[in-house]
Amino acid sequence: MTGELAVTQNTALRLPPVPWRDPHTVSPAQLAEYIAGLERACAENPRCADLRTCLGMAHAMNYDVYRSMDALEYAVEVDPQHFFAQLKYSELFYRLRALVRAEQETIKAMDLAGNAWELSLARKQLQEIRRLSREGTQKPEWTKSLKSPAVVLVAMAIILCLVVNWK
Numbered sequence: 001m002t003g004e005l006a007v008t009q010n011t012a013l014r015l016p017p018v019p020w021r022d023p024h025t026v027s028p029a030q031l032a033e034y035i036a037g038l039e040r041a042c043a044e045n046p047r048c049a050d051l052r053t054c055l056g057m058a059h060a061m062n063y064d065v066y067r068s069m070d071a072l073e074y075a076v077e078v079d080p081q082h083f084f085a086q087l088k089y090s091e092l093f094y095r096l097r098a099l100v101r102a103e104q105e106t107i108k109a110m111d112l113a114g115n116a117w118e119l120s121l122a123r124k125q126l127q128e129i130r131r132l133s134r135e136g137t138q139k140p141e142w143t144k145s146l147k148s149p150a151v152v153l154v155a156m157a158i159i160l161c162l163v164v165n166w167k
Helices: 028-044 049-061 065-078 083-095 099-112 116-135 147-166
Strands: none
Touching: 028 049, 049 065, 049 083, 065 083, 083 099, 083 116, 099 116
């Protein structure tokens, strides 16, 4: 037995390296190039939740919420047991201030946590979501119809026009 380490080739899919540490230092051209590379990789490996999660994060950095949401939803759909896909999916709801849904999705991520570090990430996010909920920093849920206020507004505008034209 020798003291040297054996070099092995990992044939499993490897994630592309993230070309930056600080998202504010990446240029839009670099980000677009990285997104294009991820989209090609996702086309080659459509059942890879890791790639879809990276693509969703890249779209979020590019302020493309709909594509980010689609990629992260697909990642969670492809692998429902993927912790980071679930965590990033819930984080997107948190950043959009859809706090009720963010809390539900973060709780799912907590259930998927495989070690203490992952659990601490999910707990911190859940703690922040609940803090924002207590402080009232969330989008209102539109459960009531706006039909009657709109009808009243239109009626008032018509009456006002008639009064102005009457004189």
